[in-house]
Amino acid sequence: MTQYVPFKGRTAASDCLGIVAHRDDSSETSWSENVHQTRQNSQPLHLPIKQQWTGDTCATELKLTVTPPTPDTTPDSEQKGFSTNDQPFHKKGAPLGSSLQKEMYCAETSDSPNYPIPRLIITQDCSPNSCLSFTSPPLPETTSVLDIPLSREAESPCSDSGCGGSPVPSLFLRKLSSSSGLSSASSFEESEDDFGGSDMEPNGLHYLLCSPEDQGVPSKSWKKLKNMVHWSPFVVSFKKQYPWIQLAGHAGNFKAGEYGKILKKFCESEQQCLVGLNRDILRPFVPGYYGVVEKEGENYNQMEDLLSEFDSPSIMDCKMGVRTYLEEELVKAREKPKLRKDMYEKMIAVDPNAPTEEEHRQKAILKPRYMQWRETLSSTATMGFRIEGIKRADGSCDTNFKKTRHKEQVINALRDFVDGNKNILRKYLVRLKELRTALEKSEFFKSHEVVGSSLLFVHDSSEQAKVWMIDFGKTVRLPCTQMLNHRSPWVEGNREDGYLWGLDNLINIFTEMVQE
Numbered sequence: 225m226t227q228y229v230p231f232k233g234r235t236a237a238s239d240c241l242g243i244v245a246h247r248d249d250s251s252e253t254s255w256s257e258n259v260h261q262t263r264q265n266s267q268p269l270h271l272p273i274k275q276q277w278t279g280d281t282c283a284t285e286l287k288l289t290v291t292p293p294t295p296d297t298t299p300d301s302e303q304k305g306f307s308t309n310d311q312p313f314h315k316k317g318a319p320l321g322s323s324l325q326k327e328m329y330c331a332e333t334s335d336s337p338n339y340p341i342p343r344l345i346i347t348q349d350c351s352p353n354s355c356l357s358f359t360s361p362p363l364p365e366t367t368s369v370l371d372i373p374l375s376r377e378a379e380s381p382c383s384d385s386g387c388g389g390s391p392v393p394s395l396f397l398r399k400l401s402s403s404s405g406l407s408s409a410s411s412f413e414e415s416e417d418d419f420g421g422s423d424m425e426p427n428g429l430h431y432l433l434c435s436p437e438d439q440g441v442p443s444k445s446w447k448k449l450k451n452m453v454h455w456s457p458f459v460v461s462f463k464k465q466y467p468w469i470q471l472a473g474h475a476g477n478f479k480a481g482e483y484g485k486i487l488k489k490f491c492e493s494e495q496q497c498l499v500g501l502n503r504d505i506l507r508p509f510v511p512g513y514y515g516v517v518e519k520e521g522e523n524y525n526q527m528e529d530l531l532s533e534f535d536s537p538s539i540m541d542c543k544m545g546v547r548t549y550l551e552e553e554l555v556k557a558r559e560k561p562k563l564r565k566d567m568y569e570k571m572i573a574v575d576p577n578a579p580t581e582e583e584h585r586q587k588a589i590l591k592p593r594y595m596q597w598r599e600t601l602s603s604t605a606t607m608g609f610r611i612e613g614i615k616r617a618d619g620s621c622d623t624n625f626k627k628t629r630h631k632e633q634v635i636n637a638l639r640d641f642v643d644g645n646k647n648i649l650r651k652y653l654v655r656l657k658e659l660r661t662a663l664e665k666s667e668f669f670k671s672h673e674v675v676g677s678s679l680l681f682v683h684d685s686s687e688q689a690k691v692w693m694i695d696f697g698k699t700v701r702l703p704c705t706q707m708l709n710h711r712s713p714w715v716e717g718n719r720e721d722g723y724l725w726g727l728d729n730l731i732n733i734f735t736e737m738v739q740e
């Protein structure tokens with residue numbers, strides 16, 4: 225589906241799902257008003273969004289000077305092109321000054337505060353499904369983490385990049401997605417004593433086995449050991465010896481923790497979310513949180529490993545919401561536009577015709593442009609969720625879902641994921657509905673913009689099937705007076721994320737599949 229941009233005017237009304245973007249220029253307010261009115265009365269004239277990024281509108285203002293890999297001494301804030309004062313993004317992981325975290329492909333541009341980053345406005349038929357009523361999970365009286373104060377202020381997100389890109393050498397730390405060029409580089413390289421390396425997948429992808437013994441040890445071996453943990457008290461020392469798989473996300477973000485726990489690079493706002501969620505009605509749907517752990521000079525959030533209760537699990541990561549970047553990322557991008565060579569390369573790897581002429585000339589694109597392109601290429605914009613990756617029970621792994629956009633494609637992927645097993649589908653459906661009920665009651669949820677968060681689906685051959693919310697690196701507390709319903713269309717400023725709308729759609733799809 226093409227993404228459209230309203231272009232000076234309105235047209236007839238439309239009930240169907242559509243995407244509207246507009247320029248952030250001097251006519252911003254009236255554009256915004258037009259779009260609001262448009263949803264009620266009329267449909268805007270449309271232009272492909274690609275035209276937002278043509279040279280005559282904006283790109284001529286950019287002068288691309290690709291910054292070569294910088295020495296380790298460069299402060300992170302400079303790496304990201306932010307001054308030390310403008311720090312809306314807490315970086316993930318290491319303490320300030322870590323030499324690990326570098327921006328390699330970020331290109332500085334001339335400062336142009338009025339640089340027109342388009343605003344994406346999703347118009348959608350967001351009539352929610354009628355909610356089935358389920359007993360709410362009991363609100364815990366105590367939590368596993370008790371003493372971390374919650375800030376009342378909006379938390380800054382943990383985006384590695386904001387609009388400036390990942391603060392790590394992309395040669396070493398890659399996003400675990402097919403187009404990001406997965407290689408045998410393991411995100412656990414730094415701790416080979418603790419973990420095994422990566423396994424080559426049949427489709428050429430790799431996933432990570434978080435098993436101390438698995439360098440050269442076939443998975444059957446650890447399985448045996450794991451069984452021993454189940455059956456014999458003498459094998460306690462074999463704890464941690466099961467494979468842990470990171471299906472999506474930034475490579476290098478995880479390490480093994482205690483048995484049944486994993487460590488994710490520390491991010492303050494994610495920590496606050498995990499603490500808040502563990503005190504909320506959503507507690508049964510999020511990983512347990514066990515505080516901050518320091519390992520090899522770096523801080524990590526220790527959380528429950530959601531795979532630990534499963535045997536050779538099948539796993540799916542679904543990124544939720546209609547938007548995958550925060551509003552403040554757009555603001556940042558306008559203030560300090562930065563060209564991303566790596567994102568241009570990821571884009572042309574999927575579709576060589578996707579970049580505008582100007583982007584081709586510059587061989588770089590802005591992050592919001594890339595993120596919007598990803599959203600419209602996949603089902604994010606049209607359904608409010610997208611599949612990021614699937615790992616099947618046989619060990620095969622697929623992260624090639626960038627172009628999985630249509631309902632039929634999603635259904636095929638889901639059918640393949642559950643291997644046609646309707647019992648598992650039914651269990652997922654029940655769990656998704658329970659989650660929706662909890663989300664609709666949750667104090668945490670209504671007071672946070674939840675962007676880039678995923679649902680982790682896990683099942684195994686015993687037909688145990690569960691879903692959890694994960695990844696709160698870009699979950700941001702709203703100002704006290706603001707609340708979201710997570711179903712309204714997003715208009716920049718309202719901070720709606722479409723999370724519940726996406727969940728409604730997911731539930732509809734599972735319902736259809738169960739009834740098939």
Ligand SMILES: Nc1ncnc2c1ncn2[C@@H]1O[C@H](COP(=O)(O)OP(=O)(O)OP(=O)(O)O)[C@@H](O)[C@H]1O
Binds near residue numbers: 694
């Ligand atoms: N608590 C958990 N238990 C088991 N697996 C997990 C858990 N948290 C994350 N994972 C695995 O790690 C992957 C990435 O997790 P997550 O999305 O939190 O990482 P990230 O690097 O912050 O991602 P992103 O780049 O999208 O922000 C998930 O797809 C899942 O496979």
Ligand SMILES: O=P(O)(O)O[C@@H]1[C@H](O)[C@H](O)[C@@H](OP(=O)(O)O)[C@H](OP(=O)(O)O)[C@H]1O
Binds near residue numbers: 382386591598
């Ligand atoms: O899946 P892809 O196509 O590889 O694209 C990445 C994906 O959109 C991530 O969500 C994003 O991280 P954040 O959500 O943390 O912004 C990352 O940005 P980054 O490269 O700036 O980290 C992108 O590169």
